Structure formats: C-alpha cells, structure tokens
Amino acid sequence: MYTPSVLISVSSESFVNLLSSLSLDKKFAVKQRPKLQWLNGLSENPDIAIIETNQFSQDDYEFLAEHKFFPDTDFIFLSEGMPNELLDKAVLKCAAYHYRTPIEVTHIDELLEEFFDESQLSHVASHVVKSSNLDQFGLLYGSSRVMKKLYRSVRKVATFDTSVLIVGESGVGKELVAHTLHNASERAEKPFIAVNCGALSQELASSDLFGHIKGAFTGAHHARDGYFTQAKGGTLFLDEVTEMPEELQVQLLRVLETGDYSPVGSNKVLHADVRIIAATNRDLADAVADGIFREDLYFRLAQFLLHVPPLRSRGDDIQGLAIHFLAYKNNDENLNKPISEAAIAKLSDYHWPGNVRELKYSIERAYILATDMIDTDHIVLTEQQNQDNLNVPVGVPLAQVEKQAILETLEQQQGNKSDTARLLDISVKTLYNKLEKYDDSEKPQE
Ligand SMILES: Nc1ncnc2c1ncn2[C@@H]1O[C@H](COP(=O)(O)OP(=O)(O)OP(=O)(O)O)[C@@H](O)[C@H]1O
Structure with a gap:
C-alpha cells in the first residue's frame, strides 16, 4: 500500500484541533511545518498540503507561481474567510479546496479519504498501462494528477449555474471538458449546443444566436430558432469565443447581463435559460489588450476559469x-x-x-x-x-x-x-x- 505524504501548516487553535481529531498519521506520512515555513515544506512535493491561509500574501502567491502552482500537490486551504483576491487566484490556479470557518470536519475527512483512494489507484497505474487502466471522468480519459485535479474542479463547478471559461492549447480537449461539465450538471437531460464562434458570419451571427422571425431580412422565408432557444434549459458552448465578431460580443454581453434576448425582427422578449460555457486557445489577456475581445465580456464569462493542461x-x-x-x-x-x-x-x-x-x-x-x-x-x-x-x-x-x-x-x-x-x-x-x-x-x- 502506498502512503501519501501530507504537509500540515496551521497555527490557529481551531484548525490544530480540527486536524488532530482526524488521526491522519494512520494513513498518511504527516509532516508539520510552522506557519511561516509552509513554502519550504512544499519544496518536498508532498502529495497533499493543508495550509492555513489567513495571511496569504503577494510573496506567497509569487512563490506558488514560480513553481507552477505545484501541479503534483493537492491543496486544502483553511481560512477564516476574510476577502483576499490573491488567495482567490491561488485557489483557482492550484485547483485547491478552500474551507472557511466554521469548517465541517466530515468534509475534510471525506476529501482526504478520496485523495487516499486516488493515490492508491495512480500508484498502480504508473506500472501497468493498458487501455482500461486509464481513469475516465465523463468523456475524458486520463490518470495523471493534473487531469485528476481538473476532474475535481469540473465536479465542483458543475453543480453551480455560473458561466465557465475553459482555456488551454488547441486539441487539449476543451470541448470534451465542456460536454463533461454539462453531463455532470443539473442541465444534463437538456441539450448541449456547441457553437464555433470563429465560423459565425458577421451578417448572420445575430440570427444564428438569437433566431429570427419570418421576413426579418431578405431571404428569411421562415422563422428560425437560434442557438439560445435550441439550448433552452441546457448548455450553450461558445468555442473559440475570442473569434466572435465585435458586434455580437456586445449583444452577448447584454443577454448575459439582462438574461433576456429577442429574435432578429421581433419585439418579443425571451428569457435565456442556458448555462454558458466558453473556450479559447488564445491568451485572453493578449486578446483583451489587442482590443479583439471585450474586457467586460471576459469578466462576465470567466466567473470560473478551468485550465486544461497540455x-x-x-x-x-x-x-x-x-x-x-x-x-x-x-x-x-x-x-x-x-x-x-x-x-x-x-x-x-x-x-x-x-x-x-x-x-x-x-x-x-x-x-x-x-x-x-x-x-x-x-x-x-x-x-x-x-x-x-x-x-x-x-x-x-x-x-x-x-x-x-x-x-x-x-x-x-x-x-x-x-x-x-x-x-x-x-x-x-x-x-x-x-x-x-x-x-x-x-x-x-x-
Ligand atoms: N482526455 C481525453 N480523452 C480522450 N479523448 C480526448 C481527450 N482530450 C481530447 N480528446 C480527443 O481529442 C480531440 C480534440 O478534442 P477537443 O475538440 O475537445 O479539443 P479542443 O481543445 O476543444 O480543440 P480546439 O482548441 O481545436 O477547439 C477529440 O477527438 C477528442 O475526442
């Protein structure tokens, strides 16, 4: 049996008591580090790190960033919940679990149990590689730690109805991640509609997204539903979202803000009952800086960011x-x-x-x-x-x-x-x- 290593660095009495009630050393190789030395402890690449983050600082963030957010470590952050933007960023980048007081001890216990089981599986999988040995999560295959981190983030965000932005190089599986997220959400029984924004034509883009009524423009011989209506109750996946024509970005932002849209040529206001998942393989900061993509739309879409590893x-x-x-x-x-x-x-x-x-x-x-x-x-x-x-x-x-x-x-x-x-x-x-x-x-x- 493989014994996963756990780095613990907490000092508040409530966190110390909470962790000692779990008897971690029965299953894990536990290393304690004083509060200010947790960064040193990470250099030993523990399997799991349980860190108190009440005073998470710029230096802490930079250290994590320098080490690519320690992709081999699963993080559990414990804090009293004071707002801290840097910590929020670190939670995303490390795909960390962040528990705020009051903390349910059973949640931590269950999570550690899950980590333990996974560590046993991955330990075996690294020796024998057959097709069936790859773990599968939804439509995604892969047993590496970075993929398991991704699975956990997908599982976490699936149950919320927030917009999600998926970033990653071309061909990493962004569409599969989006589809898996949809399948794990409460919208799973409803449609998943994928739209390639780069293929939307400037002239017909509004009608493609929002539909049109008969006679709305030359050639509109019949009324047609747009993607928003087709995806009703389900998920609309906007692939290559940075390639969306400028005018449509404005319209999309309006729909995301008001929740309403109208088919082209109609005065009727329809309610947009869709979850938006967007994806891009571009560097979004560059796309915003180059004026190709609207910053306000970016913030609206990126309520939750998922990075698919190369x-x-x-x-x-x-x-x-x-x-x-x-x-x-x-x-x-x-x-x-x-x-x-x-x-x-x-x-x-x-x-x-x-x-x-x-x-x-x-x-x-x-x-x-x-x-x-x-x-x-x-x-x-x-x-x-x-x-x-x-x-x-x-x-x-x-x-x-x-x-x-x-x-x-x-x-x-x-x-x-x-x-x-x-x-x-x-x-x-x-x-x-x-x-x-x-x-x-x-x-x-x-
Ligand atoms: N983890 C995975 N397991 C199995 N197949 C995968 C996985 N990831 C990607 N694929 C396969 O790789 C191909 C590309 O995946 P996908 O279209 O989801 O990538 P993408 O990141 O959306 O690409 P692009 O940036 O070009 O839009 C597909 O055939 C998909 O089925």
Whole structure:
C-alpha cells in the first residue's frame, strides 16, 4: 500500500484541533511545518498540503507561481474567510479546496479519504498501462494528477449555474471538458449546443444566436430558432469565443447581463435559460489588450476559469491515451494490431504541440501504415517531417489524404483555424465542419 505524504501548516487553535481529531498519521506520512515555513515544506512535493491561509500574501502567491502552482500537490486551504483576491487566484490556479470557518470536519475527512483512494489507484497505474487502466471522468480519459485535479474542479463547478471559461492549447480537449461539465450538471437531460464562434458570419451571427422571425431580412422565408432557444434549459458552448465578431460580443454581453434576448425582427422578449460555457486557445489577456475581445465580456464569462493542461504535462497519460485510441481503432476494424515498446517510447518522448488531437491522429495514421505491429517507423511526428510535404502512401483513400492535409496544416499553424483555412483555400466554416466530423468519428463513450 502506498502512503501519501501530507504537509500540515496551521497555527490557529481551531484548525490544530480540527486536524488532530482526524488521526491522519494512520494513513498518511504527516509532516508539520510552522506557519511561516509552509513554502519550504512544499519544496518536498508532498502529495497533499493543508495550509492555513489567513495571511496569504503577494510573496506567497509569487512563490506558488514560480513553481507552477505545484501541479503534483493537492491543496486544502483553511481560512477564516476574510476577502483576499490573491488567495482567490491561488485557489483557482492550484485547483485547491478552500474551507472557511466554521469548517465541517466530515468534509475534510471525506476529501482526504478520496485523495487516499486516488493515490492508491495512480500508484498502480504508473506500472501497468493498458487501455482500461486509464481513469475516465465523463468523456475524458486520463490518470495523471493534473487531469485528476481538473476532474475535481469540473465536479465542483458543475453543480453551480455560473458561466465557465475553459482555456488551454488547441486539441487539449476543451470541448470534451465542456460536454463533461454539462453531463455532470443539473442541465444534463437538456441539450448541449456547441457553437464555433470563429465560423459565425458577421451578417448572420445575430440570427444564428438569437433566431429570427419570418421576413426579418431578405431571404428569411421562415422563422428560425437560434442557438439560445435550441439550448433552452441546457448548455450553450461558445468555442473559440475570442473569434466572435465585435458586434455580437456586445449583444452577448447584454443577454448575459439582462438574461433576456429577442429574435432578429421581433419585439418579443425571451428569457435565456442556458448555462454558458466558453473556450479559447488564445491568451485572453493578449486578446483583451489587442482590443479583439471585450474586457467586460471576459469578466462576465470567466466567473470560473478551468485550465486544461497540455498533453506534454500529463506523463503516462500519453502512452495510456495512445493505447486507448489504438484499442478503439482495433475494435472498429475488427483487428488486433499491437504496438511495440519502442513506438510507445517514441510517443512518450514527443512534446505534442497539437495535444490529444495530434496523438489520436498519429495513431490513426500509424494504423494505416502498419500491416501488423505498429513500430517507430509508422509513427510520423509532424515536427519531424519536411513541413512542406505530406507523407501519404500510394493507395490511401482520398478522404484520408484530405484529413491528413487538414490536420498537418492545422498543426503547422499551431491550431490557428483562420490561417489554416486560408492556406487550404476553404472557408473557416468548412474547416470546422470537417474537424468536427473527425473528432466525432472516435468520440469516447460515456
Ligand atoms: N482526455 C481525453 N480523452 C480522450 N479523448 C480526448 C481527450 N482530450 C481530447 N480528446 C480527443 O481529442 C480531440 C480534440 O478534442 P477537443 O475538440 O475537445 O479539443 P479542443 O481543445 O476543444 O480543440 P480546439 O482548441 O481545436 O477547439 C477529440 O477527438 C477528442 O475526442
């Protein structure tokens, strides 16, 4: 049995009493540090850190930031609840649990129990990697600590009806996170509608979002529901929200503030019963600074921020996901192609700029290239190819060639869909439709 380590740094009598009532040392290797030395204690990378944060300071925040908020540690902050913006930021960045007095001892006890069980699982999972060994949370697969932190944040925020902003590089799984959040919320039985804001046309965008009545504009022969109405009672997922046309940002902000909207051409006011989840792979601070995205809309959307970690920071999940995707492929094709240790090592050593989408695609391509066992030669990594050439064996179906051209250009353009569409001479909308088709073709099951 693995014994997880816990760093405890509390000094208030109530917190000391609370923790001593839990008899932590029966299951955990406990290290106590005086209040002012908790930062030193973190340098030993404990599995869990229980910290009193009544006087959380700028220095404390900077220390955490310098160490990337200690992704291997699960944090529990205890405080008397005085407002502290820096602490709020740290809670988000560390995906920490923050308990304010009066604290229910059973809540802490249950949480530690959960941490303990997870530490046993992950300890085993790091030795044996088979497809079924990857933990699954909703539509997401992954057993790394960073993913488990994400699962906990998703679980926490799912039950509230606040807007959520999901940030992360292209292909990390932001849409899957949004869908998982929806499925874990009370709106799960109602629709989940995903909208690619980059594909909304300037002219028709209002009608796409809010609908229109018959005759609202030339060509409006019939009334049509917009996404807000289609998603009624459920969730509206605004993907690539920074690409939304300026005028629509203003309209969206108004709906978020008033809760009401009107279809184009109508005076009727409808109530917007949707939860908004937005996502972007852009640096939002830059988008706001460049004037591409409205700051007031950003604050409105980012009531809760979820950061999806890049694949390269997920350790053994890389090989776990590779085997997972291979298993799906074998299942679809009714074959049983294995993968060599060396090929797995090659996948694990790569830094995956295109994240999970790129990994999934590399497995698909290797699957086509290999007659039986997938070996290192079949794993063609985008950055190791001549960037101007596609590497397609003769006789590959045209649809596959098209897919390869699209995905490799997208990777070369670091996920920028507008530039990719321009280079391929197709519309952004067509690009979105095609990507959606590829993503759907192997959607993990719930
Ligand atoms: N944790 C995961 N487990 C299984 N499949 C995943 C996971 N994360 C991503 N994928 C797969 O990777 C592909 C890309 O995922 P998704 O579209 O959610 O990423 P994204 O971050 O929204 O991408 P983009 O920034 O380009 O919109 C999809 O095929 C998805 O099913």
